[in-house]
Amino acid sequence: MKQVTVIGSGVMGHGIAQLVAQANVPVVLTDVYESSLEKATELITANLAMQVEQQAISESEKERTLMTLSTSTDVIQSASNSDLVIEAISEKLDLKHELYEKLEEAILKETIIASNTSTFSLEALTKNVAHPERFIVTHFFNPAQFVPLVEVVKGNKTTEDVAKRVMNFMEQVGKRPILLQKDVPGFIANRLQAALVREAFHLLEEGVADARSIDLAVTEGPGLRWGFSGPLETADFGGLDIWKSVVENLAPELSAKQQVPSFIDAAIENGNLGTKTSKGIYSYSDEVIQSRLVERDEYLLKMSKVRQ
Known part of the structure; x- marks a missing residue:
């Protein structure tokens, strides 16, 4: 992946963006509110400073990470040139459907759209989309920059190539992804939890x-x-x-x-x-x-x- 866009700068979104940036992959963290992006940047900077203090990363790695990450309130424009768009907005199905409709009009045909949902099935998420074959679930766990697990969930129409690319990318950024064989509510970890x-x-x-x-x-x-x-x-x-x-x-x-x-x-x-x-x-x-x-x-x- 040459560029990633994360939509939603809340608890999960900013952690995912930090994770991607620390893997030296250019990432744009987007949100409709500038104040939310400012808070997210403060949290990311503080977390990186803690890692420096714990000698997990160097000061130069911290600075490189911050240079690799950018922010924008222009959500759709930021996603238009990305290889992977990770949606991490609130768990409201109507909002997700509205976002997907706008994304499909703007993004490249090979762009993958991944949802960080912990609630909805991929079938429910892609009910109204034009190209369900490029949608997939990537369920991270808080704090996303540290917890290794990512549950990757295919839909009936998700292509094998999309699933393979996403699994490979998750390994590239240091995660331990698991690919579910069925799309069940709550996936695996949340059902156990x-x-x-x-x-x-x-x-x-x-x-x-x-x-x-x-x-x-x-x-x-x-x-x-x-x-x-x-x-x-x-x-x-x-x-x-x-x-x-x-x-x-x-x-x-x-x-x-x-x-x-x-x-x-x-x-x-x-x-x-x-x-x-x-x-x-x-x-x-x-x-x-x-x-x-x-x-x-x-x-x-x-x-x-x-x-x-």
């Missing part, structure tokens, strides 16, 4: 333990091991006969609710949405939020070094 979060909500609602203890049960237990072996290999190491018994014994006890517990609804109604409002399941000061984000990125950076 949702099952775990649902059970965590259930345990908290039932008073089995407090929030910190439930989180520690993951981070200091199986979560540590999952960085080495996933759930299926873990089952092999534990013994399929053992896991058969575990699943059959525990399945009737696990939450099967299709709605979140009432305490989550109450928190949302009260405007307690998590770190973005300083209170969710936990309470946070602005200083704690910023320090936790920095600690998270430093941790992921160190882990990536260990895994290399």
